[in-house]
Amino acid sequence: MSDWFTYQSEKTRLKVHFIYYIIKRNRRKETDGYTYMAYKDEQLHEEKVFKDPVHRYVHVKDRVIWDLISAPEFQRLRRIKQLGTTNLTFHGAEHSRFNHSLGVYEIVRRIISNFEGRPHWNSEERLLCLCAALLHDLGHGPFSHSFEKVFKLDHEYFTQQIILGDTTVNKILERVDKGFAQNVSDVIAKTYKDKLVVSLISSQIDADRMDYLQRDAYFTGVSYGHFDMERILRVMRPMEDQVVIKYTGMHAVEDYIMSRYQMYWQVYFHPVTRSAEVILSKILHRAKVLYEDTHYTFKLEPTHFLSFFNGNVDLKDYLKLDEGIVSYYFQLWQEEEDAILSDLCERFTNRRLFKYIEFNPNLQMNEWMELHRLFMQAGIDPDYYLVVDSSSDLPYDFYRPGEEEERLPIHLLMPNGELRELSRQSEIVESISGKKRTDHKLYFPNDLVEKMENSAMKERVEEILNGQGDVKNAN
Amino acid sequence: MLTNHAKLMQFFSVANEVTGRKKLQKMIYILQKCGLPFEEKYEFHFYGPYSEELTLRVEELCNLGFIQEKKEDKSNYFQYHYTITNDGEEFLHQFAMDMPEFSGQVEAMKGKSSRFLELVATMLYFDGLSPEENVAKVHTVKPKQKYTDEEIQEAQFFIKWLRH
Incomplete structure (x- = not known):
């Protein structure tokens, strides 16, 4: 009887041993495999x-x-x-x-x-x-x-x-x-x-x-x-x-x-997106101006922006700033004492954007300067509320063949092995490349214009802004 | 308000006439690296530092009638010439910017070839490197131009002069 038990337990022990051996062997195989393979090839x-x-x-x-x-x-x-x-x-x-x-x-x-x-x-x-x-x-x-x-x-x-x-x-x-x-x-x-x-x-x-x-x-x-x-x-x-x-x-x-x-x-280049972008930039500007103004104290200390304001952004600070953080500040800056900062933040958060008109800084230079003056008189700071936005303010571009050696164009490989610049071969591309591709828009808060108290002034502002038809609703 | 446009207009007024878009690209870049407040964003391209923002802004100035662009057909490519217009002078009069004097640099650059300015701009692009590394990098990124030692020396000298 006892022999039988000894035999059985010895059998189990061997079984267990064998299983361990297999596991170990497989593990070794795996690790050996890795050591032979360089990380770059893994x-x-x-x-x-x-x-x-x-x-x-x-x-x-x-x-x-x-x-x-x-x-x-x-x-x-x-x-x-x-x-x-x-x-x-x-x-x-x-x-x-x-x-x-x-x-x-x-x-x-x-x-x-x-x-x-x-x-x-x-x-x-x-x-x-x-x-x-x-x-x-x-x-x-x-x-x-x-x-x-x-x-x-x-x-x-x-x-x-x-x-x-x-x-x-x-x-x-x-x-x-x-x-x-x-x-x-x-x-x-x-x-x-x-x-x-x-x-x-x-x-x-x-x-x-x-x-x-x-x-x-x-x-x-x-x-x-x-x-x-x-x-x-x-x-x-x-x-x-x-x-x-x-x-x-x-x-x-x-x-x-x-x-x-x-x-x-x-x-x-959508004008509404640009309107939001204009407000966003102005918020950042305003916050920086207030930070540099020693008389102003933020209710919410702009901790995450400090190195941006000081112009020495290190990598750690940069990596910490994401959209969640930015919207947190914009949300809370609505409560700030500064009327411009809180107004701009409220506009951005609630999507109360600026309106716009098409604008030609050459042909409408005088009107533009007059508007600037009228806005100042009405107590609407034109630095924040009368903004020209141009096509060159955007990070996107069109295809252009350009001058030789200015920038590398798209080349077609012709049957004889030669390279031809795309617009020289394609009429469609040529005609798009030759099109006028620039514009300028003037952004302003129409709601503030409507609230102007001096009616003569308001009339004149609206006259200029409506000079080319109705003010476009950027909402 | 259009301050970046006004700065470029100041440049065209100082330069009087600029021949070649590539040359224009390199001139503005070199001035930027000399500390002048041009804000166009540059990236490294095949032919050295290049700014799409500058290209578009110059196109805007042309479309507004502030500068004039003349296109010359050179059979396999076009060359462009830029001059300031009366409207441009008027605009500049209204929006003159307070900028440091840079007419000396512009004059000196106008007298150089675009190949040379490409070299100067490229060397300035890598000005964070040591002089030896700088030269090595220029050869790495522009193997085809085959710049000679004399040209490189001249460019180094030119950069020193520009920044003095």
Whole structure:
């Protein structure tokens, strides 16, 4: 009996032992596998996909990309809208820089897989391209265009700081290879030695633009902005220092140029969005002026803005500021003593925007100066309430062929191997490129004009503002 | 209020005539790097620092009739010439900006080729680097221009002179 027991327990012991042995062996296999594979080549056990409304799926297989996406500096992009104040015009436009960054990565991934094996393409640059695509907008802050203008900042500088500074993103990139972070930063800054790599991320027809045009069209809900990207990707050809388009793909590119043109006028340059942007900039201006005024005390100390006001923004402060923080201040600054700051914040928060008229600073110079004077007399500070906004105040552009060696245009690869600038070959592109593309608008609060007490003054102001028909309702 | 436009008008008034968009791009950039308060945002492009904002603002000034653009067909490309108009002078009269004197720099740059100004602008773009790194970077980003040692030396000298 006892023997039987001994036998049974010995059997169990061996069984357990064997199982442990198998587990251990498998573990060793795994870790051994990793030590043989360099971090830069490491692949995820299973491909991960992100569902995306524009590209259907964003595919990730590289461990490095997966780790970068999880880095706090990249996750921060979820809290920054791609289109800033556009959601006050198109309520769907709530998409973030995070969505866009993944989209650009996906487009570059597809382009590269088409390029494999073609002449001029160096497959060693693959991971560098993917990282640069993913991280190209890393330095954007909340409403970055207005912040950059008011505080004289540059988001590209912060992109470099995040990539090269003491951050999780930097640690991941340096694990790939020493100096890899610097290369990623150079590609994004367009100063990397391989121009072909640079042109994938930024040129007149690059992954960045192809993603944002489609994504912004999708989320705003407008029906422009669509073009056949699949087709463009198929006709892209790598050359020594740029990507060119095989001539058979010209019509797809025409559509892309057209969509860029339409999106510019219909979405990016929308007068209502610009009205909100004007108010936003003026809030930042006013807050800075009050901060510099030693007699003024904020009810809510602008802690998060201090380094912006002082003009020495360090990386830690910069990374802390997101849209949530900004709207918190705008919300609470409505209670400030300063009438201008509280009024502007109330307008922005409740979307009580400025009205506008089309304005020609040359033909209407005298009227403009008269308005300025009348506003002052009425106690409405024209620095904050009579604002000219021009097309050049926007960060978007049209396609233009330009002068030789001014800026690199889109080139078609002709059957004889020659390169032709797009607008010389396409009449459609030529005619859009020649169009007048500038305008100026004058923004003002119509509600304050209506409340003017001096009726003669009010009449004159309205006469000037109505000089070219009814005042446009920017709401 | 249109202060950035007014600053550019001041430039066109000082320069009298500017030939070539590329040259214009590099001149404004170089002045910016000399501490003049032009605020156009520049990025590095194929041919050195380039500002889309400047391109558009100049187009605005043309469309407003403040400067005149003449287009010259050079068979495979166009070259543009810019001069200030009477309306432009009038605008400047109303909105004159308080700016430091820069006519000396503009005169000196007008006498240089756009290739040379491209080199100067590129060297200034990387002015955070040490002199050796700076030269190496210029060769990395512009291998095709094949700038000679003499040209680079001349550019270094020119930069010193501009900033003195």
